[in-house]
Amino acid sequence: MREPPILDAQSIRADFPILQRRVGDKPLIYFDNAATTHKPRQVLRTIETFYTTYNANVHRSPHTLGLEATELYEQAHENVARFIGAADAREIVFVRNSTEAINLVAYSLLSGENERLRLQEGDQVVVTVMEHHSDLVPWQRVCAQAGATLKVIDIRDDGTLDMEQLSAALTERTRLVCCAHGSNVLGTINPVQEIGRLAHQAGALFLVDGAQSVPHMPVDVKQIGCDFLAFSGHKMLAPMDIGVLYGKRELLQEMSPFLYGGEMVADVTLTGATWKEPPWKFEAGTANVCGGIALGGATDLRTGQHLEGAVDYLERISMAQVRAHERALTRHALQGLRDMERVRVYGPLDADRRGGILAFAVEGSDAHLVAHLLNDEGIAVRAGGLCAYPLADRLGVAGTVRASFYIYNTEDEVDRFLEVLEDIVRCRLL
């Protein structure tokens, strides 16, 4: 039986021009939202307004445009801080994406001037086997360079994290625990509050990779109790090349910069330099000012209207509604996939315990070929190792097909996807 719609996906769809396009002669069904999402008119309008009205470099140009661009950019930091429940904008560093956010923490801990925040030989960093490469490879490199060990926590057969193993792995040498809030393959939503509690109990810092959670559910850094949270704007309606590192203020204060150069300095002589206060000491060089404003939103200083950012758009819907909508689509899709012969779904089979990400394999078939055949019908999915090769190896699968949902997807689209997939599995892969 169909559940009543939680949000008005049809009116949301009208805000996304790209959803009108066709793939060949088929309407586009976009189920690759875990890779990137589309952008609503409101955000596109903000981008246009920035470049037609406010374009200037921030924090340096002493003219009207420069001052106005700076004000908008700082407002965007404040709005993002509010969106994730941070204490204030000084805890919000704009970066390119989650990968850069995590690299920032990793390299800062590697080269920290402050011994308390520098990885030492014999220290331990803990990650999980379900990490995206962006939260694994930086730690492999940095641990190797620091002489620290990297401990990887396994999953249970149901695709959830082995909390007992995690608990047992934490020692007095554990400096940092890093964990995806939502797995980009299994969809698993990890109990980050509990993981954070264990990490802090052991005296370790706790970093959450929020790339697959912040766009999809209410996320509050104070509630989680994390020290760092990384996420990407492009996976939540903002343009590519803008991401966020949240860091507790006292940590950002003490941490060393990751990138050095223009704009992040308080003073420079020929023999040295001092740094600005956070977040600016971490935003070296010219930032993606427009991207930041398109993510966080700001007031149009000339009209008094609001220049809508991605977080404004999502807050207007409410993140609880976003989560409820995706959970309903996921439940519906899970049911259909589970009923299909030769199809194996990975991750928890309970929609309450997972996000709107469904990775599956078709027995005896190749993931890329299934994706290609779906594309022939206008259905966009991802296929392969999904930037989490060790997890694919752990699952014993060469690659999976991944369908991932967002606010503009509908139950009708899920039905069409299931119908096409069933046809592919039954008739076209023999």
Added chain:
Amino acid sequence: MYSHEVLEHFLHPRHVGTIEDPSGFGQAGGGERCPDDLAYIWIRVADGRIVEIRHKTLGCPVAIAASSVTCEMALGKTLAEALAITPEAVIAALGGVPERKANSTVAPKALRAAIMQALDRNGQAEQQDASTD
């Protein structure tokens, strides 16, 4: 995504079949990473050149397309030239393959085995010829 070339050769593989009484035969598998990929290649050699080549390939689209392209590349070449056909060259001819699919390009290894067998047989035949002289 698969390139146009991978799909074209996967959907319409060239040189599929076997050769009776071949000059050489070779087979190769994808190993641990691609255990389902397996290529058999038969060649007929005349005057030091591959004048006929056939394959039968089990596996993913990359394995099948790679066998098809390898056969196209090898046909008409001298054995020395054909030995120089690398998986990298085949992947380039396929317009690239998706992440972690390079090991599915098993055909060059099977071709190499077929060429080695042909050379081996040829050497034995020459030895036999020499002993009967």
